[in-house]
Structure formats: structure tokens, C-alpha cells
Amino acid sequence: MKRLHVHVSVDDLTASIRFYSALFEAQPTAIKPDYAKWMLDDPRVNFAISARGGQAGVDHLGIEVETPEELKEFYGRLQQAERPVLEEGATTCCYAKSEKAWTSDPQGLLWESFLTTGESTIYGDDAALTGFRTSPAKEESSACCGAKPAPVIEAACCSGAGDSQ
Template identity: 45%
Template structure:
């Protein structure tokens, strides 16, 4: 079974946690100074928010797999949908978790993450492709029909112009 995943970048974490706690009727399953996650069962969703300098709004969509086999199935679907343009991060630490993951982009450039979480971690994460230490999220280069950029693969933050090289 899979769990739908939505990650939203927010301006004020405490204000947003209070709002979503009331909206969902329960507190976050995981909370850090700059991050919170609700693991809802009805509907089955992993809903996360973070205040880490990204532009406010939708950060990315995804599916959380419950096994390595389910993740492999998701990768096959992503490769088919995106003509093989999948950014494989393998074993990554991101969002206070260690996960095996990969990314793809839809035709509009929206990032989709597929991941299988192996363990919680004490740190938000880091990525060698993101010098700022941010987790890597693919972005399409300036040309509308261009494939995902690699290794400069992060959504721009508020201070980076659209199409900027990486999070910073």
C-alpha cells in the first residue's frame, strides 16, 4: 500500500502547525523546529510542512511506499511517465528521515518524490547536489521542454530567481 505525500513550504511554522492541527483534528506525528508531518489514515496521506527558505506554497507531491518492492514499482511508473527522466537519490537523508528515493517532474515542472523510509534521523538532511545542505528536489531548466537539471536539481528558494541553479 502507498501513502500520498504533499509537502508545503510555509512562512511561519508555528502558525501553520496550529492551523493544520485544527484542520486535521490531531497534532503532527513528527515535529521539529522547522518541520512538521501528519500521517493521516483517512485519507491516507503523509502531509508535511517546512520553513526552510523555499518559496511559500507547494513544494512537491509524492508517494511514500511501504516496501522496497513498492518503491521499485513506483520507479518503473515514473520512468514510463517521464520517458526515463528520473533522478535517483538512492539512500538519502531528508525531512528528518533516511529514505531510498527518486524524483521525476510532470510536464509543468512539478516535482514528484517516491520514497521508502527506513528510519527517522535527528537532522533535516543534506544533499551533495545542494551546497546549502538542503534536500534535493529536481527542477526543469529554463527551456520548457528540457529534462530535469542535474546535478543542480533543487527548487529555487525565495532569494533565487526562477530557474536558479540550486537551493541556497
């Protein structure tokens, strides 16, 4: 079974935890100094927020799978979407160990697909997903580039400070 993942960057973590706890009628399943997550069954969603210096708003969307077979199937779908795909493999991100891949929609909205394999005591590395946030039309019309540039990936993980989950 798959679960929708939504990650929102926030300016005030404490106020946002209070708001989303009331909205979902549930307390977070994980709270860290810069991060909180709700694993909800109604609606079935992995909803995360973080205060890591990124621009406030929707950071990225994703699909969390439950088995390696579902992840392999989803990677195949990403390839069919005809957008650049970054397969990170095993990584630590958002206080979890996982295997993941990234792509973006035609408008540049990041999409993450991942299988969580365990917990982590650290947030993990942030990926510089430069190139994945830009639409093909914007890439092609850039004054400095004629051809579509390859995405630049400097590390592993979610958006946030230093950049993306």
C-alpha cells in the same frame, strides 16, 4: 499500501501547525524547529510543512511506499512517464532515512517517490533540483539553450533552503 505525500513550504511554522492541526483534527506526528509532519489515515496522506526559506506554497508531491518491491514497481512507472528521473538511492531528508527518486510533471511540479527506512536527528541535505522544476516547453524555448538541458543535481533530498519532500 501507498500513501500520498504533500510537502508545503510555509512562512510561519507555528501558525501553520495550529492551522493544520485544527484542519486535520490531529497533532503532528513529528515537530522540529523548521518542520512538522502529520501521518494521517483519513485521508491516507503524509503531509509535511517546513520553514526553510523556500517560497511559500506547495513544494512537492510524492508517493510513499511501504516495501522495497513497491518502490521498484514505482521506479518502473517513473521511467514510463518519459521525464528525467533522479534516483538518489539511500539518503537522509526531512528527518528521515529513505531511498528515493525524483521527477517532475510536464509543468515542472516535483514528484518524489520514496521508502522510509528510519528516523534521523538531522533534516538532511537539500537537493538542488534545477531542471526538474522546468517544463520541457520552457527548457526548449530558453534563449541560452537549444537542446533540452540535463537536470542539475547537487545534493540529496527535499526542496527548501538551498535548492525542493
